[in-house]
Amino acid sequence: MSRIGKKIINLPQNTDIQIIDNNVYIIGPKGKLSYQLPKVITIKYNKENQTLNLYKVHENKEAQKLYGLSRTLIHNMIIGVSKGFEKKLHIQGVGYRSQIQGRNLILNVGYSHPVVIEPPEDILISVENNTHITIKGIKKEKVGEIAAQIRRIRPPEPYKGKGIRYLNEKIHLKVGKAGK
Template identity: 85%
Template sequence: MSRIGKKTINLPQNTDIKIVENNVYITGPKGKLSYQLPEVIKVKHDKKNQTLNLYKGYENKEAQKLHGLSRTLIHNMIIGVSKGFEKKLQIQGVGYRSQLQGKNLILNVGYSHPVTIKPPENILIEVENNTNITIKGIQKEVVGEIAAQIRRIRPPEPYKGKGIRYLNERISIKVGKAGK
């Protein structure tokens, strides 16, 4: 039994939900998102209490797998259109910096050339004092993927800790080679 799938989803006041057959459309102040439910999952909208409940249409392993997943995806969509998601990155290293050129992010992180990142639509990248990067958007998966893509350009190295890391990420520093 999926413990996550059984949880009720509360809808905020500023979001509207529309269910057409197996499609769920969610609209909020930040934007619109939609999700097509699998055939084995059914959704029930309680308009009086402003809640959503997901049910399995069948009792099989496939329905069990998709029950919690569908609930989590719909819950993330509701949070995305009402509040939004953000990830913060921090650049550490001498001469390492970032800047915005239009919507594109340009990173100077020790390579012979600057690295340019073009964000997809609905993703906003902000740069504060050349070393802090904030990625904002309404889709949790896309925000996380863009943050991981930026971090992958220059991950923190274990000896001095130079590189791009998530804010408050703890990097264990190795002891260097002992000289005579």
């Protein structure tokens, strides 16, 4: 039984919502997002309290699965258009650095060639101090996917800790081979 689906979603002051049939459109200062609700879920908007409630049409497994998921996706959309999402990465290693050229991110992380990453149009990438990368956007899934894609280029290795990691990510370092 989903407890997440029962929670009320509060809308911030700067966010507007439109519900047309089973489509939910959320408009905020950062942009506009839409989501098509499954047929087994309905939504009710209370204008006085600025709240949203989701309800199941039928009590079956399919509705139960989609109940909490739909609530979470709509809540993430509201946060995205009002505040936005961001992920921070840190590059660690001698000679490892990053830079922005136009919209593209260029990484020099120990390969014989620089790695170029072209972000999607709704994602903004910025670099501070050549070693800190910030990814910002309104879609939580895309921000996380781009951050994971960048980290995948040179994941932190377990002996010296060199590589690209999330900010505040703990890497458990292994002890090297003991020489005689």
